[in-house]
Amino acid sequence: MKSPIRLLKLGMACLISAASPAVFPAFAQSERMVAQPSRTLSYADIVDLADRAPLVANVRIRNIIVLTPDQAGTVPARHKRLFVEADVTGLIRGESGISPLVTYLYDAPTDARGKLPRYKKAQVILFARPGTRPGELQLVAPDAQIAATPEESSRVKAILSALVAPDAPPRILGLGDAFHVAGTIEGEGETQIFLRTENGDPVSLSVLRRPGQAPRWAVALGEIVDEAARPPEPGSLLWYRLACSLPAALPARAVRTLPVADAEAARADYGVVIQALGPCGRTRGPA
Structure with a gap:
């Protein structure tokens, strides 16, 4: 033996x-x-x-x-x-x-x-x-x-x-198109940014600005953005999908169809999201 x-x-x-x-x-x-x-x-x-x-x-x-x-x-x-x-x-x-x-x-x-x-x-x-x-x-x-x-x-x-989990957020592949609509008064506007996902499920970011208020943003896992949409909890799987996958800035192709002023507003609103998410926190290099 x-x-x-x-x-x-x-x-x-x-x-x-x-x-x-x-x-x-x-x-x-x-x-x-x-x-x-x-x-x-x-x-x-x-x-x-x-x-x-x-x-x-x-x-x-x-x-x-x-x-x-x-x-x-x-x-x-x-x-x-x-x-x-x-x-x-x-x-x-x-x-x-x-x-x-x-x-x-x-x-x-x-x-x-x-x-x-x-x-x-x-x-x-x-x-x-x-x-x-x-x-x-x-x-x-x-x-x-x-x-x-x-x-x-x-x-x-x-x-x-x-x-x-059945409602697990999908893997994020990158950014799709961004849209911005200015409000009727100065300082008012809304941006929506669509994300590309591995399984094709819809995921979008929305940023809402009102005069005299801090910008409010949310992520929606579905076709419709409603009042229930909120930012993800830090340290959650949805937070990870966003913080560890999204680029630091909105690329030019995402705003290629927008007027210059709307494109600049969309970039600024995307920056609000990135700042709120914070760093991904990897210590061992990218996946």
């Missing part, structure tokens, strides 16, 4: 071969680990990962092998690529038939001395898709593994629930 380490190395060879055409003649040497550093991801970071992952699972890391530079290929600075073997302790999203023992590659951050966190027996959440062989997973991003703290587990579950 093959030893557990031998089996782990055989699995690693299969997973690396599937990920890269290079030949890996030797296996990495084990390294001393340091305590795992804490890293807090933003709401947008978690949605970026969850939105792309057909499979989200809690796992307990059983074994790791640090890949040599020849095996690892291109790895971000101050990171090392690991071959990981882990036991699945819970499935948050995905097929119930997942293997109880999984393997995957992970780019782990190192400290200033080049040392890795202590991963063995660590409980983590994976954002992944099935690999080419039974038990293999492919992370949706090189860093799509986070610590499975109670707080993060609750946040991930809430985000996944929002993503699959």
Whole structure:
């Protein structure tokens, strides 16, 4: 019978071969680990990962092998690529038939001395898709593994629930046409900006100005903008769809049919929306 380490190395060879055409003649040497550093991801970071992952699972890391530079290929600075073997302790999203023992590659951050966190027996959440062989997973991003703290587990579950809700807002692809209608008195006007969505569902922004009042804006998920339309709650999925997808300024093509004065008013009103949304808050780069 093959030893557990031998089996782990055989699995690693299969997973690396599937990920890269290079030949890996030797296996990495084990390294001393340091305590795992804490890293807090933003709401947008978690949605970026969850939105792309057909499979989200809690796992307990059983074994790791640090890949040599020849095996690892291109790895971000101050990171090392690991071959990981882990036991699945819970499935948050995905097929119930997942293997109880999984393997995957992970780019782990190192400290200033080049040392890795202590991963063995660590409980983590994976954002992944099935690999080419039974038990293999492919992370949706090189860093799509986070610590499975109670707080993060609750946040991930809430985000996944929002993503699959019947009224979940669609992915925003960009801006469509903008329209502006000036009021009958100075300082009065209304702008409506249509958004392009992945599934074609209508989404629009409206900005209303009245003399002596701050501009009021709202987002509508439907053909009709009514009094019920409101700005999205910060930290909600709708807020994320807008704050992390909309450009900083209204492009010229969105106002190409408008008179100059109306186009300028539409640009100013769009700026009100962008300022109110605030920054997307990503800490790990774009999705």
